[in-house]
Amino acid sequence: MANEVIFHSIHQPESWKLANYLAVGGYDALKKVLAEKMTPEAIIEQVKLSALRGRGGAGFPTGLKWSFMPKNYPGDKYLVCNSDEGEPGTFKDRDIIRFNPHQLIEGMIIGGYTLGAKAGYNYIHGEIWEAYERFEEALDEARAAGLLGKNILGTGWDFDIHAHHGFGAYVCGEETALLESIEGKKGQPRFKPPFPASFGLYGKPTTINNTETLASIPYIVKHGGQKFLDLGKPNNGGTKIFSVSGHVENPGNFEIAMGTPFSELLAMAGGVKGGRKLKAVIPGGSSVPVVPAEIMMDLTMDYDSIAKAGSYLGAGSVIVMDDTVCMVRALERLSYFYFEESCGQCTPCREGTGWLYRVVHRIEHGQGRPEDMDLLESVAGNIMGRTICALGDAAAMPVQGMLKHFRHEFEHHIQHKKCMV
């Protein structure tokens, strides 16, 4: 079942070309929707049945999200694809765009049809310019083939997609920051409510989905929601692309069934690099709490299993760390990242991320004080849940996870002014 839904042609030459996508049944789902004049309700029904959950990290059921869009809204509506992939450890959307852009485009067109959107925007992470260019080329191909733009497949229905290029701001991965950014502003998240489904891009109803989520849609429409669900496990339908980085022999993306044991995924990535001992794994991107090796090896890769271990599947971004890693040093770098990427809007995040970083930095550099442990927990706790968007939580959770599982390393740093690893 590996590479079943999205990466089916990833090893074919020029898999990103329209002709090659068509050769493997690409755009069949769109043709089916239009030929059968499927109702939006019917499509949403299949998406709900598939148990597809948002692949951007939050895991919100996609079918339910789509059902929030007002149906009879008189003005314009928008569909936005979130390819602003900047969470450390996450790199799946880049490969979807690079190797299978048309499946994303097809998913977006079906989404636009289902949601009654006037246009779609794909917000692409700033640093992956080559992916942005490839996506633009794919859009041109689709337009030239009558699959996109005016009068799609002769049905008289118009829907266009445009690429919006980010320029280096992690917070724009947050959906309302991303909308602000498309509007040509700083990427500062909006307070919700109102939610994008009622007040989104340009103040119009808008649905925002992750790249992988939208790229899964053609499969669901073509084969039915049940088949997608059956690929994974209940409430965790489908395959999922896991991005494995860090101390493994073969880092990369692996599209596997939801619920696959972590040990199998690790083996696919060639195991721990150099045959060293696994120390810990950050299973869902840098924002989620770290999980020690002994717990991780017993988990399966799905939303529910990882959540039970006190962490999150996130976007399926697995950062593997061997026994040479100093957890204080690791947290210092992550804390610097959130300090650097805080948008500056909410007081707790703007002021607190710098505080966290500076304290961890001191500990790492032999300047720790005994009271720093409590201080870190307290400051992290005071950021958690107090900000407009989840970046505050994302800055707090790594601190909380590290202190929970590797407190002794921090204490050692503070007492001995040096690392125990």
Add this chain to the structure above:
Amino acid sequence: MLSPESLKKIDREIAKYPSGQQQSAVMSALRIAQDEKGWLAPETIEFVAGYLGMPAIAAHEVATFYNMYDLQPVGKYKITVCTNLPCTLMGAESAVDYLHRKLGIGLGETTPDGKFTLKEGECMGACGDGPLALVNNKKICAKLTPEAIDAILAEME
């Protein structure tokens, strides 16, 4: 202020958005302006703002919010190295050290001849290929071993 080619590119970006929403093109317009001028001087930002009919300070907010814009002159080749955790686990520190030795500059510095600038970057979303560098905001260079770095630098003339 900007070349006809740049303005044409900006116009193409403006056309992506609904009429009256030309401010949506500011990120691309600043990127295009930076590609032409090398960096974003205040007058360049003001020109872009005027072209899009938005307040200069709003364009300045954008130019200072997204970290791939350069508000100061940079070298002909800007090499941004990701030092975030996955890249560090995969050898970013050695890559930075090697670049430092080869170019004689540290992160945040430019060679005296104005050829190279080294910058510290945040996650580029390609961690599987780490350690990573991004050249002139466009080209991702993967798996930065000393040999790979030598090859990249050899291409830069």
Add this chain to the structure above:
Amino acid sequence: MLNIEIDGKPFTAEQGSTIMDVAEAAGIYIPRFCYHKKLSVAANCRMCLVQVEKAPKPMPACATPVAEGMKVMTRSEAAIKAQKAVMEFLLINHPLDCPICDQGGECELQDLAVGYGTGASRYAEEKRVVLNKYIGPLINTDMTRCIHCTRCVRFGQEIAGIMEMGQIGRGEHSEITTFVERSIGSELSGNAIDLCPVGALTSKPFRYSARAWELTSRPSVSPHDGLGANLTIQTKNNRVFRVLPRDNEEVNECWLSDKDRFAYEGLNSAERLQHPMIKRNGEWQECDWSEALEFVASGLKRARDEQGEEQIGALATPHATVEELYLLQKLVRGIGSGNVDFRLRQSDFRADASRQGAPWLGVAVADLNRLDRVLIVGSTLRADHPLLAHRLRQAVKRGGELSLINPVDDDLLCPVAHKAIVAPGAMVAALDQVRRALAGESSDEAGQAIAASLKAGERKAIFLGNLAQHYPRYAELHALAQQIAELAGAKFGFLGEAANSVGGYLAGAVPAEGGMTAAQMLDQPRKAYLLLGVEAELDTYNPAQALAALRSADLVVALSAYKHKALDYAHVMLPIAPFTETSGTFVNTEGRVQSFNAVVKPLGETRPAWKVLRVLGNLMELAGFDYDNAEQVRAEALAGDAAARLDNRLKAFGAKAAGESAGGLQRIGEVPSYQADAIVRRAPALQHAAAAGAAVAWMSGATLARAGVEADADVVVSQGGGSAMLKAKCDDTLPAGCVRVAAGHPATAMLGGMLDEITVGRA
């Protein structure tokens, strides 16, 4: 209506209101910094976090909509914990420089830190330092103190109508600034000082001069424009130190124009006249009041007895109080002359005979925000009426349409639906096109567009601005506005130029049958003049003519708060109190009667003008001058229903069109905002503000060519025998054949009519 509970008490709330809205209405204080009732909700400071039953995390009261059955706890342990945590974050990078901070004692952060802060900081790292920014002569910055609430930024975007400040950078490195430290140009900029909850933005003129708790606050009313913004004036040691807004939702809301706020510096000017003075043998000599008043009374008697009472004329500034204007006209009429007027910059008085009441705004000020359709004729709107312009911008933001017939195309900071930018001489014709279109006659494109706009909508109005009121064919504009209003079902009115543009009429300070208007008194020089707060070369329509008339008089009595040009032509100068040193009344442009008391004692030998005029009445042995206090004067002046005396309609006005100029260059002589009255023109900080502008000769490129001059070159402009050397500047939005040269400005004070012909030549 929804039922909710806050702190255990039940409340009903409207759908869509926030927890903060309900709490505010109920008098429950929730701490906040970024929230402001007049600005959009940012929800960024997080100080207003409260506990909401069943919510997993604390919610910001300012942004959380209420829902049926919601239970809110603003003071629970969880709420207080969240609020205290936010306070700690706010303080870690805030300097502990309260002892040297101008905001000390009136600082929202300081006040709340008392309740929510702790004695010592847990933050042991290096604090952030932010370089200060230069943003102009009015606002001082101490940016390390900034807590990033963005009230100032939102104020610019949402109220001032122009985004001049922004927050650049991100995260902890975010900084509030203007674009590359440019000066703020908005005429409403000072409000950012009030909005700033900390000492990051403070008043530059006030800086380091006093502590908040040393100041005495007294209510007053602004004399600077027709709105009569409500003021709190702060004084110490009998001196005005600061002016702040006093909330009045129906007048100025919580805002002030920069003119209202910073003009007070002129009250403390070194040019203040502090002693009565008599000119003897060409020398000015200080004297005591009785000597000066005797001199005036005997001079007036001599003029009356020797030259005839019609040789006596009285001119008053429209910024004078109702009491002063009333007693001036009573004095002059008591002497037997009907020559009294306060409309110094008006040049066309043909409508006087057809007037049915005092011309006024025609609608309530507070209703401006809700207009659907507006036509403005002849106005430098933002400069002349900063807060009315703000209200009209809000109307446009609500979906209203604003159209314009104007000689200048200044940025109104809001979309203008239709406009005809025409020479002053073509305003009548342009307005007539609108009338024609509404009457179903053939008309031009602009006329049709404006007419179509006015036909739609429910609430609509036509306003004549200062340029229209000064224009030599004002009466025709007035009559046309009336006809258009009738045709379109709109209100029509006048944007009052000065504090008592309406009050002057109610006080009777205008000539009746047989009396002379301001223009007539200066065109046909009188032997004796009484000047109340008048600086003839700056305050009249035709300074050259005014100065000539005054110089030829046998007696010029100048009642003034300042020593000024009258030293050249007056024979006696009497120091009178500015509005801060006397009680008085202004009737604003909507007819609102606003009385006020002195906030400080008169400076030196200065006396309130109403008292001076009362004594003069006594010395002239006139009946009815035995007042004990200003209230008695006011009661007499405004007897009856003031509102009933407001009426814009003309009866049977059929004036023939006045002749047009013979094709020479036409001057557009507007009065710069910060030169408009005696106090503001002596306020140094405002004179350096971007909105002050410079006296230059603006012309379109074509007009520059026609005049044979080049942009940025020095040119000589001449009118009425006077000439001035100015810089020529190009402004292609100006109509052809027009030269925009400010009036009321020292650099142009020797020129002639504000909207008359002008010649331009090489220097």
